[in-house]
Amino acid sequence: MNQMLIRARKSVFLATGISLLAMTSALAGEVTVWSWDPNFNGATMKEAAARYSASHPDMTINLVDFAKADLEQKLQAQLASGTTEGLPDIVLIEDYGAQKYLLSFPGAFEPLNGKIDYSGFAPYKVELATVDGNTYSMPFDSGVTGLFYRSDILAEAGYTAADLQDIDWDQFIEIAKVVKEKTGHPMLGIDLNDAGAVRILLQSMGAWYFTPDGQPAIAGDAKFKAALSTYAKLLQAKEIYKPVSGWTEYTGGFVSGEVASVFTGVWMTATIKAANMSGQWGVAPLPKMPGVEGATHASNLGGSSWYVLSSSAEKDEAVDFLAEVWGKDADFYQKILVDQGALGSYLAAREGEAYKASDAYFGGQAVWQSFSDWLAAVPAVNYGIFTNEVDAAVAAQLPALAEGGSVDDAIAAIDAQVRAQIQ
Amino acid sequence: MSRVFAQARSGLVYAGLSLAAFVSIFPFFWMLVGTTNTAPDIIKGKITFGSALFDNITNLFAQVDMVQVFWNSTFLAIVGTVLTLAISSLAGYAFEMFPSKTRERVFAVLLLTLSIPFAAIMVPLFVMMAKLTLINTFTAILLPSIASVFIIFYFRQATKAFPHELRDAAKIDGLKEWQIFLYIYLPVMRSTYAAAIIIVFMANWNNYLWPLIVLQTNENKTLTLVVSSLASSYYPDYGVVMVATVLATLPTIIVFFLLQRRFVEGLTGSVK
Amino acid sequence: MAKSRIGRAEQRNGWLFIAPTLVLLGLFMVYPIVWSLWMSFQTGRGMNHSFGGFTNIIRLTQDPVFLRALTNTGIFLVVQVPIMIVLALLFAAALNNPKLRFRGFFRTAIFLPCVTSLVAYSILFKSMFASDGVINDLAIMLHLMDAPISWLGDPFWARTVIILAITWRWTGYNMIFYLAAIQNIDKSIYEAARIDGVPAWARFRYITLPMLKPVILFTTVISTIGTLQLFDEVNNITTGGPSDSTLTLSLYIYNLTFKFMPSLGYAATVSYVIVILVAVLSFLQFLVAKDRKA
Numbered sequence A: 001m002n003q004m005l006i007r008a009r010k011s012v013f014l015a016t017g018i019s020l021l022a023m024t025s026a027l028a029g030e031v032t033v034w035s036w037d038p039n040f041n042g043a044t045m046k047e048a049a050a051r052y053s054a055s056h057p058d059m060t061i062n063l064v065d066f067a068k069a070d071l072e073q074k075l076q077a078q079l080a081s082g083t084t085e086g087l088p089d090i091v092l093i094e095d096y097g098a099q100k101y102l103l104s105f106p107g108a109f110e111p112l113n114g115k116i117d118y119s120g121f122a123p124y125k126v127e128l129a130t131v132d133g134n135t136y137s138m139p140f141d142s143g144v145t146g147l148f149y150r151s152d153i154l155a156e157a158g159y160t161a162a163d164l165q166d167i168d169w170d171q172f173i174e175i176a177k178v179v180k181e182k183t184g185h186p187m188l189g190i191d192l193n194d195a196g197a198v199r200i201l202l203q204s205m206g207a208w209y210f211t212p213d214g215q216p217a218i219a220g221d222a223k224f225k226a227a228l229s230t231y232a233k234l235l236q237a238k239e240i241y242k243p244v245s246g247w248t249e250y251t252g253g254f255v256s257g258e259v260a261s262v263f264t265g266v267w268m269t270a271t272i273k274a275a276n277m278s279g280q281w282g283v284a285p286l287p288k289m290p291g292v293e294g295a296t297h298a299s300n301l302g303g304s305s306w307y308v309l310s311s312s313a314e315k316d317e318a319v320d321f322l323a324e325v326w327g328k329d330a331d332f333y334q335k336i337l338v339d340q341g342a343l344g345s346y347l348a349a350r351e352g353e354a355y356k357a358s359d360a361y362f363g364g365q366a367v368w369q370s371f372s373d374w375l376a377a378v379p380a381v382n383y384g385i386f387t388n389e390v391d392a393a394v395a396a397q398l399p400a401l402a403e404g405g406s407v408d409d410a411i412a413a414i415d416a417q418v419r420a421q422i423q
Numbered sequence B: 001m002s003r004v005f006a007q008a009r010s011g012l013v014y015a016g017l018s019l020a021a022f023v024s025i026f027p028f029f030w031m032l033v034g035t036t037n038t039a040p041d042i043i044k045g046k047i048t049f050g051s052a053l054f055d056n057i058t059n060l061f062a063q064v065d066m067v068q069v070f071w072n073s074t075f076l077a078i079v080g081t082v083l084t085l086a087i088s089s090l091a092g093y094a095f096e097m098f099p100s101k102t103r104e105r106v107f108a109v110l111l112l113t114l115s116i117p118f119a120a121i122m123v124p125l126f127v128m129m130a131k132l133t134l135i136n137t138f139t140a141i142l143l144p145s146i147a148s149v150f151i152i153f154y155f156r157q158a159t160k161a162f163p164h165e166l167r168d169a170a171k172i173d174g175l176k177e178w179q180i181f182l183y184i185y186l187p188v189m190r191s192t193y194a195a196a197i198i199i200v201f202m203a204n205w206n207n208y209l210w211p212l213i214v215l216q217t218n219e220n221k222t223l224t225l226v227v228s229s230l231a232s233s234y235y236p237d238y239g240v241v242m243v244a245t246v247l248a249t250l251p252t253i254i255v256f257f258l259l260q261r262r263f264v265e266g267l268t269g270s271v272k
Numbered sequence C: 001m002a003k004s005r006i007g008r009a010e011q012r013n014g015w016l017f018i019a020p021t022l023v024l025l026g027l028f029m030v031y032p033i034v035w036s037l038w039m040s041f042q043t044g045r046g047m048n049h050s051f052g053g054f055t056n057i058i059r060l061t062q063d064p065v066f067l068r069a070l071t072n073t074g075i076f077l078v079v080q081v082p083i084m085i086v087l088a089l090l091f092a093a094a095l096n097n098p099k100l101r102f103r104g105f106f107r108t109a110i111f112l113p114c115v116t117s118l119v120a121y122s123i124l125f126k127s128m129f130a131s132d133g134v135i136n137d138l139a140i141m142l143h144l145m146d147a148p149i150s151w152l153g154d155p156f157w158a159r160t161v162i163i164l165a166i167t168w169r170w171t172g173y174n175m176i177f178y179l180a181a182i183q184n185i186d187k188s189i190y191e192a193a194r195i196d197g198v199p200a201w202a203r204f205r206y207i208t209l210p211m212l213k214p215v216i217l218f219t220t221v222i223s224t225i226g227t228l229q230l231f232d233e234v235n236n237i238t239t240g241g242p243s244d245s246t247l248t249l250s251l252y253i254y255n256l257t258f259k260f261m262p263s264l265g266y267a268a269t270v271s272y273v274i275v276i277l278v279a280v281l282s283f284l285q286f287l288v289a290k291d292r293k294a
Helices: A002-015 A041-055 A068-081 A095-104 A123-127 A151-156 A169-183 A196-204 A222-236 A246-255 A266-273 A315-326 A330-340 A347-351 A367-377 A387-402 A407-421 B002-034 B039-044 B053-063 B066-097 B101-113 B118-131 B138-142 B149-159 B164-172 B177-188 B190-206 B209-214 B223-230 B238-259 C008-039 C055-062 C064-096 C103-114 C118-128 C134-141 C155-183 C187-195 C200-228 C232-238 C249-259 C264-293
Strands: A030-035 A060-065 A090-094 A137-139 A145-150 A188-191 A241-244 A261-265 A281-284 A304-308 C042-045 C048-051
Touching: A030 A041, A030 A068, A030 A315, A041 A060, A041 A315, A041 A330, A068 A090, A068 A095, A068 B118, A068 B209, A068 B223, A068 C249, A090 A095, A095 A304, A095 A387, A123 A137, A137 A315, A145 A151, A145 A266, A145 A367, A151 A169, A151 A281, A169 A222, A188 A222, A188 A246, A188 A261, A196 A222, A196 A261, A222 A387, A222 A407, A241 A246, A246 A261, A246 A266, A246 C118, A261 A266, A281 A367, A304 A315, A330 A347, A347 A367, A387 A407, A387 C249, A407 C064, B002 B238, B002 C064, B002 C103, B002 C118, B002 C155, B039 B238, B053 B238, B066 B101, B066 B138, B066 B149, B066 B177, B066 B190, B066 B223, B066 B238, B066 C008, B101 B149, B101 C008, B101 C264, B118 B209, B118 C008, B118 C249, B118 C264, B138 B209, B149 B190, B149 C155, B149 C200, B164 B177, B177 B190, B177 C008, B190 B223, B190 B238, B190 C155, B209 B223, B223 B238, B238 C103, C008 C264, C042 C055, C042 C264, C055 C264, C064 C103, C064 C155, C064 C200, C064 C249, C103 C155, C118 C134, C118 C155, C118 C232, C155 C200, C155 C232, C187 C200, C200 C264, C232 C249, C249 C264
Parallel strands: A030 A060, A030 A090, A188 A241
Antiparallel strands: A090 A304, A137 A304, A145 A261, A145 A281, C042 C048
């Protein structure tokens, strides 16, 4: 009731155009965090806050969640405006965007070297948030990739888990053809508007859209050509995949039981479990790039890290909080793995019980152990500042490639578009 | 002969309208069905009612302070609508009723401002609000929207059908300009106002980008922002999303339902 | 035009009535617009930008993505706006007939799409037009085609779906402007025409349409602006794909501002392309409306 009165009074002020006091002034010891999925990264942050406040009762965490795209808009608009008012103390940023933010808005984020022992984290996660020797992130969830597959469908087609170990993409396509022929199930769901698969293939070879010094590695780059050729081969084997559009249809493909496998980041685990098909799923290593030296079975898709804003008034508390809980509490990582399915980048955590546990949903496989083994092996690459630009250029060529278009033409078009965009 | 023709034509009209109504309502129906289904069922495209309604509602209210959020949206929509209509209809009326060369040019400039994509002016607007220490306030959301060129333009065009004799008669009776606006124009134009209320209410209720940039705390979030954040997690619970979208849709439908009778009444009786 | 000569008192009232508008727009519109105009001559990344003269304008002419976005936006404009305006007029005329039954129901139904939440409607459109969605199933069942069409995976069909989606969402919205305007027409004109034996189509053509002209002009200008700024549908249903076939100018501006390395200067330049297009098109539309008056 009181609330209503206050509101009513507010409206009078509004109507007369008199401004209210800004409601942003944070309480002492209140650390504001922006994150984007209340059931995933938001929930892990809550758990971390609970652990920290046990020893620091004067500090509270104020968690504000937005949609991921919304958070990026908000952050980018506010940083571009040059006003620090209203910025949070800690913000979650997707790894692909890290360099873009760090380089476009110098001074906006706080370097954390010396405050966090980075040697305990997956090297590629540290590398992507490093600029001129300074590392800015508290590495959070990994997007280490694997091949999730329906073990029952694969068995029907005559394949066992062993048949999926150490295969390359050519072999994968052959398996997919057999699966389609014998069971009628498409092996994959593919969205021609999404270049994520190309990114996965590139990073599995230790390559990216850019050279380490930030120049486009597209036209004339052997690894880029290898990635695009391999993906084109897959796209042209039309019988093995179901064309989908957008996230809902993509995830719907395997949640509904139609699609037999998906190669993607470990964070997809929760969605796969939501399909309620316990015992019918398995996880295999990512197929390898055929005929490329240095090709691995480990890659990454997505993933994110926490950053502290330099403008923050509670900077020291925020950094201490991250370092204390996220930086060294292996037990915490067990907890978020079990509760949220969040695979952190803290390597020591994999010695814990939760990481070693076998999972009945995946037929008793110790999936977390596998993922954390691959995590340590993910090649470090420089995501650069123009990943989204190149991604858009690559995606624009995928439909043509699926129709049998020439890979060289596609590379030329991508290169031209990228060079026009990155200035 | 002509009766047969007329019947055939009216049959065609009913058929056309029914088809349009079906196509229009179906997504809404699907949304209602969605509130009763689980997320996997919604993804699979199930179009029969399920039994998850209670769970979906409980989950939504557990995740979001719906009362607060709903109140924020309602408050912004109502205050915004009242202020916008007051200020913008007055201007639309004046641009049409008191023609002058200078004002004509001002109007042309105003019209052009409609065409600027909001994304282009958002950053400077944010800087202004920060300087006025209005970040995270509802005032910051309302100020840029209450003088709406769109509504001014609409009222100006609608005023072209307003009978000038009415104003002349009122002047002879000794009414002042503001009295003419309030006591003659306003009641006569009520179907225009009804349409404008619906449009402005809807625009305020669904306003997305600017509130997103300006509002910083969970307590101040609007329903549109909440729906957006619910719908885009790694694994969205579409059942919960559907409940939230139905709640986000109902108020505008209610406003439309209450005002739509105005469209059929119109001028009857008020002219003579 | 007797009303063009007005007294000094009316001049004063004219300014007085628009004063609040001018103050508000002056503060919250003109300043940001001037700022963005200044920005459109800046180049650089994020907060590091400097004066670049006409660099951004030259960049426009060499940017294949911009040219694609411009073409797509043009296609949407030319195809979609006329369809929607005509449909909305027809619905308004049909629903204005006092003898029509279930008028309230039809009105509400046809208006519903524009209030249905964007999130719900984009999920639904995507699932309806999915490769194994209801549209394909239905068309195959009716033997309209042999194999399912990949609606959202094919550039031509993806554009078609977007046009359907915008038409679906905004026709009812435009209809209410017409319905409201028809009420402002004096009913005695229709009575007289009916008594004189003027058929219904002719009453629509020679009474309703001319009386609605100001509002038709209004909706045409507004729809033109709306389509040139088309964002919601393409962002939510196709995200501009496949092959950028549904990428619009507004979506491109959005990408330049939020998704790509923030280049606010170039984004502002693209925004001014929309402004110029609107200026030219609205001018033409006003001109056409005036011509017909004579």
